[in-house]
Amino acid sequence: MHGSPTDGTELSRLLAASAAGDHAAFARLYDLTNARVYGLALRVLNDRSHAEEVVQESYLHFWQQAHRYDSGRGSVVNWMLTIAHRRSVDRIRSEELYRRRGSEYTSANAAVPSTPLVEVVEQHEETLTLRRCLGRLTNLQRDSIELSYFDGMTYPEVAAYTATPLPTIKSRIRDGLRSLRHCVKTEEV
Structure with missing residues (x-):
C-alpha cells in the first residue's frame, strides 16, 4: 500500500529512488504531488497555460x-513547492518585462516629436556615464546584468546560460546593480 500525499516518508523514499533514476518512483511522486504543485502555480500565475x-x-x-x-532543510513537498513558487514568480517577472519592452518599443517607434538639443546632450551624457560605470564592474557582474537587462533573460535563464547556480547569479546582479547605482550617483555630482 502506498502512503498518502502527506506521508513525508513515502515522498522522501520516492524522491531518493528518483535521484537514482527510477522512472516509476518519479511517476508515483508526480501522481502524489502534481495537484498541489499545479494549484500553487495556478494561484500565483492566474493563467492555466503558464x-x-x-x-x-x-x-x-x-x-x-x-x-x-536535503531533508534537513524541510519536507519534500515544501522543497517542491518552493521551487515551483520561485519559477512562477520568475515567469511573472519575465512576462512583465516582455510587456514593458513591447510598450517601450511601441512608444519608441511612434511618431517622435523633435527633441530639444539640451535633452539630446543630457541623454548622451547619461549613456556615457552608464557605459563608464558598466566598465567598472567585474566581467561576471557586467555579463550577468547585460544578459538579464539588455538581452531580456530571466535570472534562471542567465544561470542556465552561464552554467552558474541561480543564487550566485542573483548575488552578482544585486551587487553589480548596487555598484552601478553608486557609480552613477558619484558621476552625477
Missing part, C-alpha cells in the same frame, strides 16, 4: 536535481 508550463519546468527540475534534496 501554470502548466511552470509545472512541467518544475518537474524537470525535480527529476534533474532530486539528488540535491
Whole structure:
C-alpha cells in the first residue's frame, strides 16, 4: 500500500529512488504531488497555460536535481513547492518585462516629436556615464546584468546560460546593480 500525499516518508523514499533514476518512483511522486504543485502555480500565475508550463519546468527540475534534496532543510513537498513558487514568480517577472519592452518599443517607434538639443546632450551624457560605470564592474557582474537587462533573460535563464547556480547569479546582479547605482550617483555630482 502506498502512503498518502502527506506521508513525508513515502515522498522522501520516492524522491531518493528518483535521484537514482527510477522512472516509476518519479511517476508515483508526480501522481502524489502534481495537484498541489499545479494549484500553487495556478494561484500565483492566474493563467492555466503558464501554470502548466511552470509545472512541467518544475518537474524537470525535480527529476534533474532530486539528488540535491536535503531533508534537513524541510519536507519534500515544501522543497517542491518552493521551487515551483520561485519559477512562477520568475515567469511573472519575465512576462512583465516582455510587456514593458513591447510598450517601450511601441512608444519608441511612434511618431517622435523633435527633441530639444539640451535633452539630446543630457541623454548622451547619461549613456556615457552608464557605459563608464558598466566598465567598472567585474566581467561576471557586467555579463550577468547585460544578459538579464539588455538581452531580456530571466535570472534562471542567465544561470542556465552561464552554467552558474541561480543564487550566485542573483548575488552578482544585486551587487553589480548596487555598484552601478553608486557609480552613477558619484558621476552625477
